[in-house]
Amino acid sequence: MNSQPVVGMIGAGQLARMSCPAAIALAVRFRVLAAAADESAAQVCQGTALGDYRSAADVLDFASGCDVITFDHEHVPGAVIEALEAAGHAVRPGSRALRFAQDKRAMRGRLAEAGIACPHWASVSDLAGVVAFAERHGWPVVLKAVTGGYDGKGVWVCAMAEQAAEVLSHGLDLIAEQLVPFDRELAVLVARSPAGQGAAYPVVQTVQAGGICREVIAPAPGLRPGLAAEAQRIGLQIAAGLDVTGVLAVELFEAGGELLVNELAMRPHNSGHWTIDGAVTSQFEQHLRAVLNLPLGQTSQLAPVTVTVNVLGGQDPDLHDRLIHVMAADPGSRVQLYGKPVRPGRKVGHVTASGSRLEQVRARARRAASYLADGVESESLDWGTGR
Amino acid sequence: MNSQPVVGMIGAGQLARMSCPAAIALAVRFRVLAAAADESAAQVCQGTALGDYRSAADVLDFASGCDVITFDHEHVPGAVIEALEAAGHAVRPGSRALRFAQDKRAMRGRLAEAGIACPHWASVSDLAGVVAFAERHGWPVVLKAVTGGYDGKGVWVCAMAEQAAEVLSHGLDLIAEQLVPFDRELAVLVARSPAGQGAAYPVVQTVQAGGICREVIAPAPGLRPGLAAEAQRIGLQIAAGLDVTGVLAVELFEAGGELLVNELAMRPHNSGHWTIDGAVTSQFEQHLRAVLNLPLGQTSQLAPVTVTVNVLGGQDPDLHDRLIHVMAADPGSRVQLYGKPVRPGRKVGHVTASGSRLEQVRARARRAASYLADGVESESLDWGTGR
Numbered sequence: 001m002n003s004q005p006v007v008g009m010i011g012a013g014q015l016a017r018m019s020c021p022a023a024i025a026l027a028v029r030f031r032v033l034a035a036a037a038d039e040s041a042a043q044v045c046q047g048t049a050l051g052d053y054r055s056a057a058d059v060l061d062f063a064s065g066c067d068v069i070t071f072d073h074e075h076v077p078g079a080v081i082e083a084l085e086a087a088g089h090a091v092r093p094g095s096r097a098l099r100f101a102q103d104k105r106a107m108r109g110r111l112a113e114a115g116i117a118c119p120h121w122a123s124v125s126d127l128a129g130v131v132a133f134a135e136r137h138g139w140p141v142v143l144k145a146v147t148g149g150y151d152g153k154g155v156w157v158c159a160m161a162e163q164a165a166e167v168l169s170h171g172l173d174l175i176a177e178q179l180v181p182f183d184r185e186l187a188v189l190v191a192r193s194p195a196g197q198g199a200a201y202p203v204v205q206t207v208q209a210g211g212i213c214r215e216v217i218a219p220a221p222g223l224r225p226g227l228a229a230e231a232q233r234i235g236l237q238i239a240a241g242l243d244v245t246g247v248l249a250v251e252l253f254e255a256g257g258e259l260l261v262n263e264l265a266m267r268p269h270n271s272g273h274w275t276i277d278g279a280v281t282s283q284f285e286q287h288l289r290a291v292l293n294l295p296l297g298q299t300s301q302l303a304p305v306t307v308t309v310n311v312l313g314g315q316d317p318d319l320h321d322r323l324i325h326v327m328a329a330d331p332g333s334r335v336q337l338y339g340k341p342v343r344p345g346r347k348v349g350h351v352t353a354s355g356s357r358l359e360q361v362r363a364r365a366r367r368a369a370s371y372l373a374d375g376v377e378s379e380s381l382d383w384g385t386g387r
Numbered sequence: 388m389n390s391q392p393v394v395g396m397i398g399a400g401q402l403a404r405m406s407c408p409a410a411i412a413l414a415v416r417f418r419v420l421a422a423a424a425d426e427s428a429a430q431v432c433q434g435t436a437l438g439d440y441r442s443a444a445d446v447l448d449f450a451s452g453c454d455v456i457t458f459d460h461e462h463v464p465g466a467v468i469e470a471l472e473a474a475g476h477a478v479r480p481g482s483r484a485l486r487f488a489q490d491k492r493a494m495r496g497r498l499a500e501a502g503i504a505c506p507h508w509a510s511v512s513d514l515a516g517v518v519a520f521a522e523r524h525g526w527p528v529v530l531k532a533v534t535g536g537y538d539g540k541g542v543w544v545c546a547m548a549e550q551a552a553e554v555l556s557h558g559l560d561l562i563a564e565q566l567v568p569f570d571r572e573l574a575v576l577v578a579r580s581p582a583g584q585g586a587a588y589p590v591v592q593t594v595q596a597g598g599i600c601r602e603v604i605a606p607a608p609g610l611r612p613g614l615a616a617e618a619q620r621i622g623l624q625i626a627a628g629l630d631v632t633g634v635l636a637v638e639l640f641e642a643g644g645e646l647l648v649n650e651l652a653m654r655p656h657n658s659g660h661w662t663i664d665g666a667v668t669s670q671f672e673q674h675l676r677a678v679l680n681l682p683l684g685q686t687s688q689l690a691p692v693t694v695t696v697n698v699l700g701g702q703d704p705d706l707h708d709r710l711i712h713v714m715a716a717d718p719g720s721r722v723q724l725y726g727k728p729v730r731p732g733r734k735v736g737h738v739t740a741s742g743s744r745l746e747q748v749r750a751r752a753r754r755a756a757s758y759l760a761d762g763v764e765s766e767s768l769d770w771g772t773g774r
Contacts, residue, residue, distance in 0.1 A: 003707050004726065021408030024431045026710070027724035027736075044411045046431050199718075280719050295714035302689045320390050323413070327682035331586075332667050337414035339391065349414075 004029045005292055008062055009041075010053050011072025014338035014347070015268045015284075016041035018276065019072075022285035028292065032072070033062045040338045041072070056083045063089045070246055070291045071267055074101045092194065092245040092291040093266045100242050101266040105146045105175050111261055114241050116234060118261050119253070120178040130164040130176055137178040146173040155211065180260055182253035186220050187271035189283055190235035191247045191290045198239055199286070199296040200232035201279060206251070206271050207381065212347070213270045214381045215366070216308045218278055218301060221358055224257075231259055238264065247272070247287040270310070270347075275299075277334040277352040278306030303354035309365040309381075311349040313342035314374030319349065322375060326351070326368045329377075333368045391416045392679055395449055396428075397440050398459025401725035401734070402655045402671075403428035405663065406459075409672035415679065419459070420449045427725045428459070443470040450476045457633055457678045458654055461488045479581065479632040479678040480653045487629050488653040492533045492562050498648055501628050503621060505648050506640070507565040517551040517563055524565040533560040542598065567647055569640035573607050574658035576670055577622035578634045578677045585626055586673070586683040587619035588666065593638070593658050594768065599734070600657045601768045602753070603695045605665055605688060608745055611644075618646055625651065634659070634674040657697070657734075662686075664721040664739040665693030690741035696752040696768075698736040700729035701761030706736065709762060713738070713755045716764075720755045 004027050009016045012034030020041065023030035031047035042048040051058030053076050060083060063069050068090045081095040093101075100107040108121050120137050124130050134141050143164060145154040150170050157179060158164040168174070185208060189201040205220035206213055220228070231252055238261075239248045249269030251262040272283035281289075281297025289296055311319070319337055326333060330353070337349040349372065353364040363379045370378040391414050396403045399421030407428065410417035418434035429435040438445030440463050447470060450456050455477045468482040480488075487494040495508050507524050511517050521528050530551060532541040537557050544566060545551040555561070572595060576588040592607035593600055607615070618639060625648075626635045636656030638649040659670035668676075668684025676683055698706070706724055713720060717740070724736040736759065740751040750766045757765040 003705050005707060017411060020411055020431070024404060024407055025721075025723050027707070027726040029430070042433075043416070044407070044433050046429075046433050046435065048433065280721075289714065294711055295718060297714065298719040300719075318390050320392060320414070324681055327676065327684065331682060332685040332687075334412075334667075336412050339414040 005068070006031060006047075006066045007288060007291060008033065008066030008069045009072050010059060010062070010069065010076055012039035012041035012045070012048065013072050014040045014340070016072040017044055017338060018273075018282075018336065019268065019284045019288065020045050022282060022288050025285065026288065028288055031062070031066055033059065040340050043339045054080065056080045059084060060087060063087070068092055068291050070287070071098075074098065074266065078102065094243065094245065097242045097244045098266060101264050103146055104144050105173075107264055108175065110242065111238070114237065116238065116261055117259060119180045122176050124168075124174050124176045127161060127165050127168055130158070130168070131161055133176040134161075140179045142177040142179050143167045143174050144177060146175060148172070153211070180253045180255050180262075182255040182260075184220075184254050185262070186223070186231060186252040186254050186259070187216070187269070188231040188235040188250050188252065189247060189269060189272040189275070190232070190239050190250070191283075191286045191296050192236075192239040192244050193290045193296060194245050194293045196240070197296050198236045199299050200235055201272065201275060201283070201299040202301055203228045203231045204271055204274065209381060210345075212310070212312070212345070214310055214312075215362070216271050216274050217358070217362065218274045218306045218308075223254075227254070227257070227259065234259065234261065246290045247283050273336070273350050274306045274308040274352055276336065278302055278308075278354050304356045305358050305361045306352060306354040307358075307362045307365040308350050308352045309362075309369035310347050311337075311351060311369045311372045313344050313346040313348045315344065316374060317342040319372055322372050326371055329371075330364050330368055333364055335368070335372070392455070393418060393434075393453045394675060394678060395420065395453030395456050396459050397446060397449070397456065397463055399426040399428035399432070399435065400459050401427045401727070403459040404431055404725060405660075405669075405723070406655065406671045406675065407432050409669060409675050412672065413675065415675055418449070418453060420446065427727050430726045441467065443467045446471060447474060450474070455479055455678050457674070458485075461485065461653065465489065481630065481632065484629045484631045485653060488651050490533055491531050492560075494651060495562065497629065498625070501624065503625065503648055504646060506567045509563050511561050511563045514548060514552050514555055517545070517555070518548055520563040521548075527566045529564040529566050530554045530561050531564060533562060535559070540598070567640045567642050567649075569642040569647075571607075571641050572649070573610070573618060573639040573641050573646070574603070574656070575618040575622040575637050575639065576634060576656060576659040576662075577619070577626050577637070578670075578673045578683050579623075579626040579631050580677045580683060581632050581680045583627070584683050585623045586686050587622055588659065588662060588670070588686040589688055590615045590618045591658055591661065596768060597732075599697070599699070599732070601697055601699075602749070603658050603661050604745070604749065605661045605693045605695075610641075614641070614644070614646065621646065621648065633677045634670050660723070660737050661693045661695040661739055663723065665689055665695075665741050691743045692745050692748045693739060693741040694745075694749045694752040695737050695739045696749075696756035697734050698724075698738060698756045698759045700731050700733040700735045702731065703761060704729040706759055709759050713758055716758075717751050717755055720751055722755070722759070 006029040008031040012032040034042035202219040205217040207215040249265040253260045334352040351368040355361040393416040395418040399419040421429035589606040592604040594602040636652040640647045721739040738755040742748040
């Protein structure tokens with residue numbers, strides 16, 4: 001085995017961390033570029049390099065030891081990615097695809113060209129533009145930063161002009177979107193390799209609160225088979241149309257029996273964490289296979305229902321103290337901890353449960369995640385952000 | 388999360404390597420003591436220390452940064468383990484238990500005291516002793532080194548006195564055992580925590596050839612339920628009786644409807660690799676839970692049948708070149724590579740397949756392992772040792 005391929009991932013958060021086991025299984029040498037040695041993936045990955053993902057010099061230096069470069073997040077500047085490509089590195093996904101995960105205006109424009117249904121949207125540069133958009137599509141209006149944001153946010157739901165004015169005052173490049181009166185949120189995860197092979201996972205339902213994904217149910221309960229197939233078709237069409245390599249997560253609104261694309265992410269995604277314990281091939285292995293141009297793995301579920309609930313940090317910094325209870329209470333629950341310092345409301349892990357009956361499985365996952373977060377067992381999602 | 392517990396494993400082979408993903412999931416800091424930086428686990432484990440497991444100084448130094456010490460193999464000298472315990476380290480399994488995995492005479496004596504059925508055996512120190520044993524139990528006689536061996540072997544099947552004389556000439560401490568006319572070989576994997584909790588996995592059938600485990604079938608096909616329960620009872624009885632902490636593998640002969648204990652291993656074991664993809668809790672996570680005194684995980688199977696076939700090195704050193712075919716031919720097969728240099732006949736990985744029908748699942752696992760070994764797809768096990 002003299003030819004273990006080397007995959008370098010830029011970023012060392014929990015997605016990089018959860019990629020390590022997949023690399024270990026396939027004897028793929030896995031390297032991460034971390035900002036600090038105590039980051040989530042840097043704690044566990046033997047091939048950790050320290051550097052700044054915004055620095056072309058750091059990133060080029062990191063890439064020099066890798067066969068393929070891929071990403072833990074979408075914040076690497078386009079110019080840095082282009083410098084990697086210009087230097088001859090295999091970058092997957094490449095700059096042409098990544099642009100649509102980094103620039104919401106470009107993404108909306110490209111999906112519209114492809115005839116893929118999205119919420120109504122428009123570029124806005126001033127309050128008059130927002131008000132005109134609201135006259136056509138009603139308040140509230142969703143303002144989204146084309147890239148970046150402020151105060152850790154890039155999306156603002158504005159109920160009235162005054163709120164929009166406050167967002168506009170920060171001088172960001174913005175688009176306005178209709179607030180879709182959705183019935184629920186769905187996500188479809190697909191993978192695509194440079195050879196053009198595509199594979200789609202079962203469509204999941206996601207439950208968000210306060211802009212944070214709290215719960216993922218696989219498969220989306222009661223989803224009409226035609227609509228599930230349509231979601232998978234949309235995912236594969238976007239992956240092929242945008243020349244995505246690796247995993248692509250497409251967040252969708254289900255509204256009145258229709259699907260509208262909300263967001264894209266070109267990397268393993270929170271909506272796919274259930275695949276670690278609930279699918280034949282985890283999204284992390286699938287991403288590695290895809291970026292290495294290996295055949296994709298089977299995406300089918302191991303159990304009829306799998307539910308993942310995120311563990312949000314509570315007041316107590318020590319999650320390990322509470323593992324004993326969670327494991328004793330439910331020996332079948334699957335715990336993943338990210339090794340991150342606990343801060344209230346921050347994603348610090350997740351719990352997955354599988355079984356045959358949705359209500360039972362969901363209750364198990366919720367109770368375990370709630371208890372890990374702050375020591376209270378609850379089957380509601382009203383916890384973990386400062387209860 | 389200020390209290391990530393630190394587990395140190397002495398040894399850095401594939402068992403240590405496959406423990407890394409379990410540690411990553413539970414945010415357990417995992418350290419290995421490796422002889423060289425290119426050993427299987429040292430390639431991937433962020434917490435690799437270099438040292439000699441036979442040196443009390445090296446091992447004590449390694450242990451000073453760990454909350455719990457455990458083992459990848461059973462070759463750490465008893466005196467080194469006792470030095471660890473004398474220094475106050477938590478060693479799991481402890482020296483009193485490990486002795487029975489290191490000393491075959493002590494093991495046989497202890498199991499006999501406990502009333503657990505074993506092959507007929509006797510201590511032998513000269514040819515007269517071996518011949519006397521053969522007069523009672525017939526040729527061939529199995530000679531086993533009480534500890535260690537020579538030429539990488541510790542077990543010799545002697546068809547006649549001349550062969551026994553050759554083994555005796557090496558001056559080892561030996562026991563003689565009856566060659567059991569078994570119907571098949573089984574194994575049961577159990578775990579036990581310091582708190583005394585025990586858990587048993589489904590009993591598996593193992594297929595050995597040339598002294599090497601080639602295939603593991605979970606559950607053992609057609610095993611009488613009473614006998615399966617008896618095997619699990621034996622495993623749990625031994626674990627409790629010997630005060631084992633961690634995972635214990637018990638290799639058994641099934642002969643004429645009876646079970647005889649063949650060997651013990653107090654660590655994750657080849658007969659349990661199927662649990663990575665085929666059970667709710669892998670044996671590697673179970674071992675970590677047990678040595679950390681955490682509640683044990685569910686041991687049930689994710690599919691009706693799971694088969695693991697070992698990949699033995701063939702003539703071609705490059706396994707990765709052949710991954711593409713295996714993955715394309717069977718997207719549901721699960722490949723584990725150990726990152727070890729290929730040598731003919733050496734275990735360098737395994738393939739696991741799961742499904743409903745034994746013959747189909749076994750054929751899938753065998754074809755994939757055969758192809759990885761040397762590029763020939765075969766459903767027989769006559770490969771990988773120089774075909």
